[in-house]
Amino acid sequence: MKKKIFVTREVFGEVLDFLAPHFEVADNQADRVLTPEELTQVLADKEGALTTLTERIDENLLSRCPQLRAVCNIAVGYNNIDLTACNKHGVMATNTPGVLDDTTADFAWALILATARRLNEAEAYIREGRWDKWKLKQFLGLDVHHATLGIVGLGRIGQVVARRATGFEMEVLYHDVQRAAPEIESACRAKYVTKDELFSRADIVTVHIPYSPQTHHAVGAAEIALMKPSAILIHAARGGVVDDAALVEALRKGTLAGAGLDVFEGEPALHPGFLEMKNVVLSPHIASSSERTRFKMAMMAAENCVAALTAGNPPNLLNPKGK
Ligand code: DGY
Numbered sequence: 001m002k003k004k005i006f007v008t009r010e011v012f013g014e015v016l017d018f019l020a021p022h023f024e025v026a027d028n029q030a031d032r033v034l035t036p037e038e039l040t041q042v043l044a045d046k047e048g049a050l051t052t053l054t055e056r057i058d059e060n061l062l063s064r065c066p067q068l069r070a071v072c073n074i075a076v077g078y079n080n081i082d083l084t085a086c087n088k089h090g091v092m093a094t095n096t097p098g099v100l101d102d103t104t105a106d107f108a109w110a111l112i113l114a115t116a117r118r119l120n121e122a123e124a125y126i127r128e129g130r131w132d133k134w135k136l137k138q139f140l141g142l143d144v145h146h147a148t149l150g151i152v153g154l155g156r157i158g159q160v161v162a163r164r165a166t167g168f169e170m171e172v173l174y175h176d177v178q179r180a181a182p183e184i185e186s187a188c189r190a191k192y193v194t195k196d197e198l199f200s201r202a203d204i205v206t207v208h209i210p211y212s213p214q215t216h217h218a219v220g221a222a223e224i225a226l227m228k229p230s231a232i233l234i235h236a237a238r239g240g241v242v243d244d245a246a247l248v249e250a251l252r253k254g255t256l257a258g259a260g261l262d263v264f265e266g267e268p269a270l271h272p273g274f275l276e277m278k279n280v281v282l283s284p285h286i287a288s289s290s291e292r293t294r295f296k297m298a299m300m301a302a303e304n305c306v307a308a309l310t311a312g313n314p315p316n317l318l319n320p321k322g323k
Contacts, residue, residue, distance in 0.1 A: 003309050004067075005048035008034065008055050011074070011298045015050075018299065022306050023048065040064050048305045050074060050298075051081070057093070059085040070308035072301040076100055076288075077238050078318060079211040087321040094304035094316040098156065099296040100288040105160035107287035108206050108236045111260030114281045115232045116204065117141040118258070121278050142203065142232060142257065144168050150202025152219065153209035153237070154180045154190060161206055162188035173198050176209075199226035204234065211238035221246035229255050236262040236287040248273030251280065262287045 002024040007016065010031035019025045026042070028034070033054045034042065040061045043049055048070040051057060057071050062085050071081060072094045086093045114120060118139045125131060125139075149165050151158045151174040158174065165172050172190040174180070175198045185192065199205060205227065209215050219233070220243040227233065233256060235242045244265045250256040251273070258279035264270040267285060274280050288294065300316070308314040312323060 003047045004045060005050070005305060005309070006042055006046045007050040008039065009052045009074075011050065011302075012295055014295070015298045015302050018302050019050075019305070022310065036061065043068055048072065048309050050301050050305055053077060053080045056080050057086070057091075058082040059088070062086065062089040062091060070094070070305055070314065072305040072308065072314070074298050074301040077210055079238060079240075081318075083319045083322070086319050090322060092308045092312075092314055092322045093318045094301065094308065094314045095318055096297045096300045096304075097316060099300055100293050101156045101160050103290045103293040104157050104236060104287040105164060106290075107262065107283075108157070108161050108208070108234055109164055111234045111236060111262065111281055111283070112204055112206065112232075113144060115234065115258045115260035115279075116144050116147075118279070120281045124278075142230065144170070144204070146170060147203040148173060148201055150174070150193075150198040150205040151190065152176075152195075152198065152205065152207045154184065154188065155208060155210075157237075158206075158208035159184060159188050161208060162190045165189070173202060195223065196226060199223045200228070203228065203231050205231065206234040207237045207241055209237055209241055211240045215241050217241070217243040217246075219243065219247075221249070224250045224256060227256055230257050232256070232258040232260065234260045236260075239263045239265045239267050244271040244274070247271075248277075251277050 005023045005025055007027040010029050039055055043065040045067055047067050050072050052074050068091050070092045076095050076097050078095045081093045083093055118141045122139045145168045148171045151162055154174040154176050162172050173193045174190045175193060175195045179192045207219055218241050224246055248271050260281040262283045263285050304314040304316050
């Protein structure tokens with residue numbers, strides 16, 4: 001008898017086709033986000049799940065889903081999964097590292113350029129029919145080329161962002177909990193500095209650290225207060241790493257020139273202050289959303305699920321103690 005799995009959100013048809021020979025697959029192609037209770041009920045008789053960041057896998061759910069052996073997240077971030085609870089219940093958890101680094105870094109650059117050059121404001125101005133003449137001082141922005149880029153977190157995505165900065169002939173500073181190896185620093189042309197130096201010297205700060213209780217509000221009022229009034233903050237990592245209320249406050253006071261944001265605390269809800277401000281470029285958590293990359297992420301999660309439930313050895317296992 002085939003093992004039963006559930007795919008919690010809409011995926012590409014090819015992914016379901018790939019899973020079908022291995023499992024009895026139930027899906028949610030209607031793509032409604034299930035409540036925790038609905039998710040628990042649907043997973044109660046399943047051995048595997050392909051999940052996304054909209055599903056919380058925690059003690060409450062796992063204690064009521066005794067068959068579950070594998071939770072395969074379609075994301076590199078996995079703060080929606082409680083690994084301690086997975087270990088306790090013998091559930092393997094996996095993620096999708098590597099496949100989205102370039103795409104996510106590209107999008108961080110899209111936010112950098114759009115925010116620095118006020119592209120959203122300029123576009124709205126044309127669409128509203130307000131463009132009547134060329135003006136010398138129209139939408140004066142921040143030069144990206146030769147500026148100082150501060151990268152918070154020189155992990156896989158941060159490194160790609162840094163390498164892209166070479167083309168803009170930028171000075172690249174970074175800060176991380178651990179200093180990177182010399183060969184990484186030199187490939188990225190990035191200089192390790194303290195957090196305070198990064199925030200006070202950078203013209204553009206871009207955040208690339210995962211969310212965890214330790215990184216909650218890692219970019220908070222104190223860090224934002226160090227930034228130059230001409231600087232901009234870019235965030236395409238995970239909601240909660242930046243203190244959104246502190247950011248709104250700084251933007252309101254004018255102690256920061258702008259922000260480019262793809263992720264938010266409590267998304268899809270967002271701080272109402274962001275909607276009032278023109279100098280904020282907003283996007284709905286789409287940094288990894290190219291056709292090819294989202295396909296690869298979903299397929300990688302499916303491959304993890306097959307490996308987990310057939311051989312007990314998924315390539316992207318997050319918790320060896322869950323085996
Ligand atoms: C990830 O992979 O963690 C992304 O945020 C999902 O879009």
